Amino acid sequence: MGSHSVLVFPAGMPSALTWARHASESGMRVVGASSLTNDPARPKYSEWIVLPWIGDVDFADALTCCVREQNIDAVFSEHPVVWRTLRDLLPKTARNVRLEPQPWQAELSDYRGYRDIAASFLREPLQLAAAGCIEPAMPLPQLAALVRVFQLVPGQCDHAKLEALTAIFRWMPPGDIVEIGSLWGRSAVALAFLSRHYNIGKLLCVDPWRTEEIHQGIPAVDVVFDHAPMDEIFEAFRMNLAPFQGLVNYSRTRSSDAASLYSSAHCFTTEDFGRTGYTGEIALLHIDGNHAIEAVREDIAQWRHFVRAGGWIVFDDYCWPFGDGPRIAADDFSLEFNRNLTAQFSAGGALFVQVGSAHARNS
Numbered sequence: 001m002g003s004h005s006v007l008v009f010p011a012g013m014p015s016a017l018t019w020a021r022h023a024s025e026s027g028m029r030v031v032g033a034s035s036l037t038n039d040p041a042r043p044k045y046s047e048w049i050v051l052p053w054i055g056d057v058d059f060a061d062a063l064t065c066c067v068r069e070q071n072i073d074a075v076f077s078e079h080p081v082v083w084r085t086l087r088d089l090l091p092k093t094a095r096n097v098r099l100e101p102q103p104w105q106a107e108l109s110d111y112r113g114y115r116d117i118a119a120s121f122l123r124e125p126l127q128l129a130a131a132g133c134i135e136p137a138m139p140l141p142q143l144a145a146l147v148r149v150f151q152l153v154p155g156q157c158d159h160a161k162l163e164a165l166t167a168i169f170r171w172m173p174p175g176d177i178v179e180i181g182s183l184w185g186r187s188a189v190a191l192a193f194l195s196r197h198y199n200i201g202k203l204l205c206v207d208p209w210r211t212e213e214i215h216q217g218i219p220a221v222d223v224v225f226d227h228a229p230m231d232e233i234f235e236a237f238r239m240n241l242a243p244f245q246g247l248v249n250y251s252r253t254r255s256s257d258a259a260s261l262y263s264s265a266h267c268f269t270t271e272d273f274g275r276t277g278y279t280g281e282i283a284l285l286h287i288d289g290n291h292a293i294e295a296v297r298e299d300i301a302q303w304r305h306f307v308r309a310g311g312w313i314v315f316d317d318y319c320w321p322f323g324d325g326p327r328i329a330a331d332d333f334s335l336e337f338n339r340n341l342t343a344q345f346s347a348g349g350a351l352f353v354q355v356g357s358a359h360a361r362n363s
């Protein structure tokens with residue numbers, strides 16, 4: 001996207017619309033073009049041209065005229081047949097006009113990227129000496145699909161943490177998965193995907209999705225979230241998790257309120273995800289909410305009793321450049337239950353601990 005005036009043709013294809021929006025947002029002048037006289041995509045573009053169908057005898061002349069009059073310096077086409085025609089035509093009729101790369105190439109390169117990351121997880125798998133039975137690693141196509149859905153969701157979880165999650169799910173007993181702090185749902189889609197694959201249990205995502213709750217007493221971080229559009233992010237979270245309906249629900253509350261409800265009812269109902277029953281025993285607790293030390297301590301205190309023997313707790317941002325609340329709170333937990341943890345390691349900035357069998361509910 002290095003040019004200034006770009007012609008999008010045909011302008012109505014879904015990915016053409018997305019590309020045009022991104023181009024326009026990045027400051028480019030975008031002109032939509034179509035061979036349909038009443039193209040429904042017309043209102044999406046501020047400038048519009050009607051071109052003949054590519055098979056018509058006057059197409060080449062009309063295109064040449066259009067790029068000259070409109071000062072076009074690049075053309076984007078999502079349609080493979082149109083792209084091929086333009087590739088042959090533009091060097092003859094408008095030599096200075098660049099054709100954006102073939103759509104398949106860009107898409108294939110994304111898919112190669114997902115596959116390569118997945119393959120790297122399998123090439124040198126994390127060797128964990130955890131308690132319980134180990135399940136086989138996810139096969140490459142599924143793992144690549146997991147990387148893809150994970151990457152499509154905005155968020156702060158990285159590949160190293162995803163890899164560690166794929167490793168601990170192989171050692172996961174059945175039970176509920178509880179995530180404190182979901183934001184757009186990046187880690188949540190990974191948890192749902194892995195839980196479905198290994199048949200672990202239902203996922204509960206707890207997050208107030210409210211600007212005032214996101215403050216953690218760290219000015220550099222708080223200022224970024226001061227104007228975060230939390231209602232829209234919440235809506236995006238629900239879109240991202242919608243494919244896992246039946247396996248997932250959420251609680252738009254603080255973690256402490258959700259813990260009370262979880263303890264008493266084991267059941268959460270929302271308008272869009274319906275009613276989800278939980279077992280009351282947590283196989284994986286992901287603590288990624290408010291990172292202020294008191295908040296992490298409260299999350300641990302409220303939820304740790306539900307974690308079953310052989311279950312895992314993931315303390316996010318254990319290594320965090322903006323504050324040491326998660327690290328101190330997680331270290332205190334590890335010290336207190338030191339003799340009761342069957343595995344412990346750090347990856348992707350998070351601390352992963354597996355809770356041993358002596359970790360009783362009244363501990």
Ligand SMILES: C[S@@+](CC[C@H](N)C(=O)[O-])C[C@H]1O[C@@H](n2cnc3c(N)ncnc32)[C@H](O)[C@@H]1O
Nearest residue numbers: 155156157181182183186187207254255289290
């Ligand atoms: C670091 S983000 C979560 C990132 C997410 N797990 C991901 O994969 O991108 C922290 C989230 O914690 C939420 N949060 C803040 N206070 C909370 C609380 N008391 N209980 C639950 N969630 C909270 C915030 O609304 C925010 O969405």
